[in-house]
Amino acid sequence: MVKPFQVVAVGGTFDEIHAGHIALLSKAFEQGKKVIIGISSDSFADRRKGKNKINHNYGERVANLKQAINRKFGPVIYEITKLDNEYGPAAKSTMVNALVASSETAAKINGLNKIRRENGLTPIELIVVDMVRAEDGEPISSSRIRAGEINSSGKLLRVKTRKQE
Secondary structure, three states: OOOOEEEEEEEEOOOOOOHHHHHHHHHHHHHEEEEEEEEEOHHHHHHHHOOOOOOOOHHHHHHHHHHHHHHHHOOOOEEEEEEOOOOHHHHOOOOOOEEEEEOOOHHHHHHHHHHHHHOOOOOOEEEEEOOOEOOOOOEOOHHHHHOOOEOOOOOEOOOOOOOOO
């Protein structure tokens, strides 16, 4: 299979690995010969999600992601980098050709490409992956998994009541 890009980037917190993460990674490995995976540092995750909002520290998240990649994709070429901001290496790297993002985070590409232009770089392409939905039609997310609403595949574990919404 011919891959259209030399290097693609994808990023996230990757606290509870779920079907949405696998869909993002699948698209990234399909599109790029090499994939740079940015994982939020503990301090960046705290700033974005709030203290005590994630279950795993950076080292655990990296180890869990490596396990999932090995199990789901086998031998693929990737690099993991620590994210301390929204854009990571995609903002400054001449190597990154495309960004794979969920439909939820795709709007950030405008900010990324603005920074790239300011750094004298060409804009990168955006590859959008639709949000993977749980049984209830709502997006699968790590926060829903942490709350015990769904499992990593999107199977409902308990029904939300009006009070929980």
